[in-house]
Amino acid sequence: MQSTDTKPNGPVAAAFIAAAAACFTLGLLVVLNDANADISKALDFSKNYGLGSGVGPLSGKVAVSTIVYVVSWIGLHVAFRGKELPWRNVVIATSVLLGLGFLLTFPPAFELIADTIKGGA
Amino acid sequence: MPEFFGALTSRETWALVHGMTLGALFLLAFGGGLASLYSLRASLVTEEGVQERTRRLRLGTTVMAVVAWLTVITGTFIVYPWYRAGVPVGTTDLTDYPKAKLVADAATAAWHNFGMEWKEHIAWMAPFLATAVAFAVAYYGVQLIRRGEIRRAVLVLFVLAFVAAGVAGLYGALITKAAPVA
Numbered sequence: 001m002q003s004t005d006t007k008p009n010g011p012v013a014a015a016f017i018a019a020a021a022a023c024f025t026l027g028l029l030v031v032l033n034d035a036n037a038d039i040s041k042a043l044d045f046s047k048n049y050g051l052g053s054g055v056g057p058l059s060g061k062v063a064v065s066t067i068v069y070v071v072s073w074i075g076l077h078v079a080f081r082g083k084e085l086p087w088r089n090v091v092i093a094t095s096v097l098l099g100l101g102f103l104l105t106f107p108p109a110f111e112l113i114a115d116t117i118k119g120g121a
Numbered sequence: 122m123p124e125f126f127g128a129l130t131s132r133e134t135w136a137l138v139h140g141m142t143l144g145a146l147f148l149l150a151f152g153g154g155l156a157s158l159y160s161l162r163a164s165l166v167t168e169e170g171v172q173e174r175t176r177r178l179r180l181g182t183t184v185m186a187v188v189a190w191l192t193v194i195t196g197t198f199i200v201y202p203w204y205r206a207g208v209p210v211g212t213t214d215l216t217d218y219p220k221a222k223l224v225a226d227a228a229t230a231a232w233h234n235f236g237m238e239w240k241e242h243i244a245w246m247a248p249f250l251a252t253a254v255a256f257a258v259a260y261y262g263v264q265l266i267r268r269g270e271i272r273r274a275v276l277v278l279f280v281l282a283f284v285a286a287g288v289a290g291l292y293g294a295l296i297t298k299a300a301p302v303a
Contacts, residue, residue, distance in 0.1 A: 054202035
């Protein structure tokens, strides 16, 4: 419930969850890029779509993450506009996505997960 | 024109803009924003003080978000390709190929395998988080003082944005020291 006479928290919840979703997407793509050569080639947007010159798979990782950020923010903003959400749930969703994002971009973690995926394939 | 400008190559100038100029602006914006955000409590400031701090907070968080985007865009699409450039066959002098130079020596390979691999990814979390923070501050404005739970969450994301940029900046400086883009 809204604790005081202020604007509803929905739009801020949308911004927070979208940012965390973008961080998680980036982490996921870092793992997939390391685990699968075909995905790595597909993520080379600099070669495939001319996004930058010589950037390599990083171009795809950041482009897709940014698209996820913008699209999810717009979608969540429309869904949450004018609503007062349970803030604890927003914090949990943001924390989980953000925590995974940070973990999956940490080299020892993403290399271990990618090696496990490669080993199991 | 100061003499050192003439002494810098185009690559060094871009590295300077990416790392030092934008980095310094980011730090300044973070410092101002953090102080304003932390002290934005009714018990600490007068009503007039709240208005003034909110204006400073809006400015600080907006500048931080814009600078974060500019930093990662220039870093990824201008400086990074020079860092990771492929070495032409027969080249023995790796001075112009920082990544190749680092990984060619076991003593310096970790600067790329750990440092750059972490830096190039974690850096992009800074603009995502800083933009969310700037939006929250712009959206609530002075009302943020009455939403303690949201102010605390904004503070955490604000610090995390700084940590992400800090890790990237620190490794950027250290990697540049080990193998400069020149």
